[in-house]
Amino acid sequence: MSSRESMEYDVVIVGAGVAGLAAAIRLKQLSQEHGRDVSVCVLEKGGEVGAHILSGAVIDPRAIDELIPDWADRDSPLTVPVSENLHWVLTRTGKWSMPTWLMPPFMHNDGKYTASLGNVTRWLAGQAEALGVEIFPGFAAAEVLFNEDGSVKGVATGDMGVARDGTHRPDYQPGMELHARYTFLAEGARGHLTKELTRIFDLRKDSGPQVYGLGLKELWDVPADKHQPGRVVHTQGWPLDDAWGGGFLYHQANGQVALGFVVALDYKNPYLSPFEEFQRWKTHPAIRAEIEGGKRVSYGARAINEGGWQAIPTLAFPGGALIGCAAGFVNVPRIKGSHTAMKSGMLAAEAAFAALSKDRRNDVLDSYEPALRSSWIAEELKIVRNAQPAVARWGGTIGTMFAGLDMWLNWLKLRTPWTLRHHADHEQIGRKQDYQPIAYPKPDGTLTFDRLSSVFLSNTNHEEDQPIHLTLKDASVPIDVNLALYDAPEQRYCPAGVYEIVEEGGSPRLQINAQNCVHCKTCDIKDPTQNINWVVPEGGGGPNYPNM
Incomplete structure (x- = not known):
């Protein structure tokens, strides 16, 4: 018998990202429409909603249009429509622009918005709370609870005030149990509870492995004469050679440019540093011209799902479901996932409400997965399913050409019969004797920076x-x-x-500076032996992104 206090809800949602909040809002909308009260709780490990949210982001409003049709009249942060859409292929000192007509129409950004996804989640949280959703920031879900029949009963938050040696400090407070008829995991990419339940319920028995990219992002205040609201630039090519990835520059509101770099985590060279590749990318003349004279004001990093359709696991399990990036609905060629994440949360909410209306509890939401697999999420992801594995298999030039042709054929309804498969990222890294160390340039402190000064700007604590x-x-x-x-x-x-590898008594030792961790999950993904296991720290810890 647990000594922890408990609270009962119809639905508990782990994670206040766009998927979790969309699910909460949809549950409350259905509750109002049908006159049946549904209690909903959202747990968020960040100190506030949006504190751990990091994305580009160019947002497709399709899901918001469905969820909150009058969002434009509700002071939403989607205020900067895309005005210019460019795709550059970079060489060491030059570039060429990929013609728009080469890309299928769904790759264009007409009608999309560039914004801070963190601010979008803060706005969604306000919409959810107005409907009666209870949101608890600063409380990390640390443990899955189970019923005697093995179904998920809910989650428990982590204990507070536990010292490093495991003893209880004077400020110790035990965690709280949150019991639910259904529990949604909306933890984002590589969530630790999602990983546990995937193993327990064998949710990947019918799918391939998930694969990831590491996204690094900075926010810059730029001079007024350089700022072009709505300008969107994506890049591929230099500085990466035997790895795949690319950069982005989004001119957002308030004179700011969001720029970042994504490196696919299936790279082989053990000497490659995604952070240093990002810094090097900024020195390209075309990129430098966008931000030179400005000031860097924020930094962050986060793993991104890149597996697409063939990496989607079984979504429903006894007592709950996976939604958003916990399952992995990112459309990699479009570099978008917030709209698909939101839609998955809405579909799960509809399945849960139907089950609750029949007084069901802790069983499998059997209508959720069929609804998702017949939705526009599935249609969209099936079209692009071969793009990422094609580039992973054949490299940037041939892979991009194959991916483009494959996407055109699928968009034209000339369905290609093949589906390329993935290989787990940690299996791809090569031995050190097969590669040479990479000599990265030292940071100049103006355009390029070191990691520790960058972590400082993430407000990590x-x-x-x-x-x-x-x-x-x-x-x-x-x-x-x-x-x-x-x-x-x-x-x-x-x-x-x-x-860090440090010398101690004449022998090397791994030092873990856990206080620096920005919760990107890269170590949990890329470690060659899968020996590192990321678990939640005390609630509220980690980065505190103000506008990312």
Whole structure:
């Protein structure tokens, strides 16, 4: 019998991103329409809604149009429509623009908006609370609770005030149990509870592995003469050679430019540093021209689902469902996922409301998955399903040409019969003897920066005296395997300087600077032996993104 206090809800949602909030809003809308009260709770590990949200973002309003048709009259943050859409292929010193006519129409950004996704979630949270949704920021769901029959009963928040050695500090408070008829996981990419339930319920038995990219982002205040509201630029090519990825520049509101770089985490060279590639990308003349004379005001990083349709797991399990990026609905060629994430939350909400109306509880929401797989989410993702694996298999030039042809054929309803498969990212990294270290230039402090000064701009903070949330299954592996075979790639793939190899008593040792962690989940994904397990720190810890 648990000594923790508990609260009962019809639906508990883990994660106040766009998927979780869309699900909460839709549940309350149905509740009002049908005169049946449904209690809904949303847990958010960030100190406030939006604190951990990071995205480009160019937003397709399709799902918002369905959920809140009058959103434009509700002071929403979608105020800057895309005015110019460019795609550059970069060489070391030059560029050429990919003609718009080469791209299928769905790749264009007419009618889309550039905005801070964090601000979109804050706005959605206000809409949800106005409908009666209870939102608890600063409370991290740390544990899944189960009924005696094995179905999901709900979640428990983490204990507060636990010292690093496991003892209770004077401010100790036990976690709270939140019981629900149905629990939605909306944790985002590589959520730790999602990972656990995927294993327990074997949710990937009928799908391929999920694959990821690491997205790094900075926000710049730029001079007025450089700012062009609604200007959207995507790039591919330089500086990456044996890895795949690309950059983006979005001219947003208030004289700001959001720029970032994504590196697919299936790269092979253990010496590659996604953070350093991002810094190097900014030195390209075309990129420098967009931001030079400006000031960097924020930084962050986050893993992104890139697996597409063939990586979607089973979505419903006894007592709950996966929604949003917990399942992985990102349309990689379009570089968009907020609209599909929201729609998945809405469909799950409709399935749950139908079940609650029949007084069901803790069973499988059997109408959710068929509804999603016959929705416009499925239609959209099936068209682009071969794009990412084509580039992963054949590289930037041939892969892009194949992907473009495949997308055109599928968009024209000439359905291609093949579906290319993925390979897990951690299996792709090569041995150190097969590669040469990369000599990255030193940061200049004006255009390019180091990782620690970048983490400072992310407003990352963790209670120092708490258990380290980056756990090792085997403490010997970092030195005996990772350092010996791969020259400790965790030193380079982490965008926050969390992992260091230090000398102690004449021997190397892995030092984990957990207080730097921006919750990107890259270590959990890319570690070659899958020895690193990311779990939630004390609630409210991590980055605090104001406008990302």
